[in-house]
Each structure stands twice: as C-alpha cells, then as structure tokens.
Amino acid sequence: MTTRERALLVLEDGTRYEGWAYGARGRTLGEVVFATGMTGYQETLTDPSYAGQIVVQTAPHIGNTGVNDEDPESGRIWVAGYVVRDPSRIVSNHRANASLDDHLERDGIVGISGIDTRAVTRRIRDAGAMKGGVFSGADADLGPDEQLRVVREQTDMTGQNLSAAVSTREEYVLEPEGDRIGTLAVLDLGVKTSTLRYLAARGFEVHVLPQDVSIDRLRELDPDALFYSNGPGDPAASDAQVELLRETLRDGRPFFGICFGNQLLGRALGFGTYKLPFGHRGINQPVLDTTTGRVEITSQNHGFAVDAPVGEVLESPIGFGRVEVSHFSLNDNVVEGLRALDIPAFSVQYHPEAAAGPHDSMYLFDRFRDMVIARREGRPLDAATAAATTPAADPTHDRPSDSSATTTGSSND
Structure with missing residues (x-):
C-alpha cells in the first residue's frame, strides 16, 4: 500500500x-x-x-x-x-x-x-x-x-482584480454554427468553453477579446453586440472594464453579461457591489424570474453581488434610464439579474450554460440572439421587451452532445 x-x-x-x-x-x-x-x-x-x-x-x-x-x-x-x-x-x-x-x-x-x-x-x-x-x-x-x-x-480577496490572470492574451474567433446573425465581442474575464460554444450555436461569429481591450479596438471591430463573461475577483477593482461597458452602452450596442458580467453591468449602470458572507457555489440555487414568475434552478459561483433593491423600477444614477432587478435568489433575496428598460442590456448572476448543472436558463442565449436580430433589422427591442417576447425554453433543449449533460463525478458548477 x-x-x-x-x-x-x-x-x-x-x-x-x-x-x-x-x-x-x-x-x-x-x-x-x-x-x-x-x-x-x-x-x-x-x-x-x-x-x-x-x-x-x-x-x-x-x-x-x-x-x-x-x-x-x-x-x-x-x-x-x-x-x-x-x-x-x-x-x-x-x-x-x-x-x-x-x-x-x-x-x-x-x-x-x-x-x-x-x-x-x-x-x-x-x-x-x-x-x-x-x-x-x-x-x-x-x-x-x-x-x-x-x-x-496573504492578500484578501476584496480589492483583487484577477481577470488579467485568467483572460486570453490574444484575440481569437469561433465561427458561427448555422446561419450567421452577426459579430459578437466577448470580453474574456474568465470565460468558460461551454459559454462560447452556446453563443456560436446561436449563429454568432464570436470574437474573444483580452480583458484589457481598448474602446478604440472594440469600435474598430464594430461588433453587433457585446458579452461579458464570468470571472474571479472583486468587481469593485475592475474600473477599466466598467468604463469600457459604459462607452459601449452609450454606443447603443446590445449587451449580455453573466456572473462577473452581471456585477460589472450593475457598476456600469451606477450601482454598487458588495461581498457576500460565503457566496453561492453549487448547481441547485433557486432563482425567481420576475417577468415570468417562473422559478429556475441554477448553477452559481460567485462571492460578490450587486447592491440594488428587489421589486422596484430604479433610475440609473448616471443616466442610462430605468433599470429593474429581473431575477433574485429565493434563498436570500440576493440580486440574480438586471434588466435595463430603456437600452438593450441585461445580465444574470448565474451560469445559464450550467456545465455541470441544470439547463432551466438556456433560453437566455435565445433572448440575447433575438435582441441582436431586432437591432440589426431596425426594430427597437430593449431588454424588457426581449424578456416578454422570448419564452422560457424547455430545460432539455440544447443539451450538448458531450459530457455537460452526463457529466463527471462528484462536485460543483
């Protein structure tokens, strides 16, 4: 032995x-x-x-x-x-x-x-x-x-900007599957492979960008939309990424963020963030969608959250119009999603790609796709309208053919 x-x-x-x-x-x-x-x-x-x-x-x-x-x-x-x-x-x-x-x-x-x-x-x-x-x-x-x-x-997690440690060093592209609907810029703050795969499956030509990309480079690329990924660290230490997002929102491009991207959208709209006592990390977190009233079981991994009241329509403190909390945790009322009512931007705190985990929230990728198509066709479609017109998908829809559905051993999200 x-x-x-x-x-x-x-x-x-x-x-x-x-x-x-x-x-x-x-x-x-x-x-x-x-x-x-x-x-x-x-x-x-x-x-x-x-x-x-x-x-x-x-x-x-x-x-x-x-x-x-x-x-x-x-x-x-x-x-x-x-x-x-x-x-x-x-x-x-x-x-x-x-x-x-x-x-x-x-x-x-x-x-x-x-x-x-x-x-x-x-x-x-x-x-x-x-x-x-x-x-x-x-x-x-x-x-x-x-x-x-x-x-x-050792250094506390609070105040640490870790995106530079996990982000790609060079830009790269994933080709779209099926009909191409447009170019999507993904800011890699620690993006998961399954997230990129699901975005490409919706017809996006996915351009993955380093976390320190400049607004000039982003405008040169001229994407149809912007996506902020999950990632580690304290959102309060990511001022450059917040300012990049503000400039993009002012340009009128549709935006979708998950996890860390939700926290950065909150900051970009003028709200604060704070550290949770022990965070949400698991694949059975119940979340309520305030638009549909539907409860979703979600995969989560975050230690920080957006500081915004649930159940109110808020005014962005820095001029981006009305904002509401679109999803919240049924365990502790933590903000689990934001929706801008006057501009095409929304985000969720959890992982809709859920590898591993439930697929209740896969429809969010379709909601984002519909928003981008509407803008390309000249139809006004803000995040609130997109939420009302895109139905929640069958949770068995779009399960990947590989392991994320039949996944490995004994652990987490």
Missing part, C-alpha cells in the same frame, strides 16, 4: 484540520469556499472563476469518474487548492482517460483529503469565507504559529 503523507488545512481564525496530502505537495494559499454540487468536479476545477480560491467539496466522494478531454471549461485547473473527504481509489467511467489525482499533480494543485468537509463547511457558513492555506510535504512540518502567520498575511 502507498504510504499516506500528512497535510493540514489552516483557516485564518486559527482553526486547523489534519488529513492526507492529495494532488501536488507543498503549500497553497487562497480564500476558502465551499461548493455544494453533487456532480461536475472537473468543470469546477477548470472554471477560471475559481482562481484564488481553495474549494471545499461538500459531496463526500470525489474522483470516481476520473477526468476526460471533453469536460474541461479551460485549458488548466484554476482553483488555488482542493479539499475533499474521500478521494476515489479507482477510476470507473468509460470516458475517463486519467485520474483526478494525476491532473491535480500535473497542474501543481495542492490538496488535502480525509478531513470532515461538513465541519469545514459549517465553520465557513458561521464565520464567512476566510483566508486559508493547505500545507503538505515539508510545509506540513512548519510550526502552527508559522502556518497561521503565512495564512493571515
């Missing part, structure tokens, strides 16, 4: 959990958060939105279906560290071509196994997401005081 090596998870409040090394050995630091999904651990690990975070999986068994070449949402694992209870000793899935442990070691991800992840989750729910560190190998032998000092001296 392989000899197990000691590892420790240390939280900034001094709480310590002792277990076994999993993945790479060494030390890693980050914000400790928990993810509640029962499936999709490979999508979770490769989601750039998790950059800078040590992810605790609440599902007890992780790695049983291994990893494959179809499920990743990017070209690498982005989590800062990984915490699981019972890693699978064997891989059992016909699609697997490697073990999860192999990929964690390949990408240098320091993890820990064999601890009570329920206890860690309860601690975070009580005290809020906090800084932490995983220590294994020689770092496991550091004294407790030294480990705690290292954890506490």
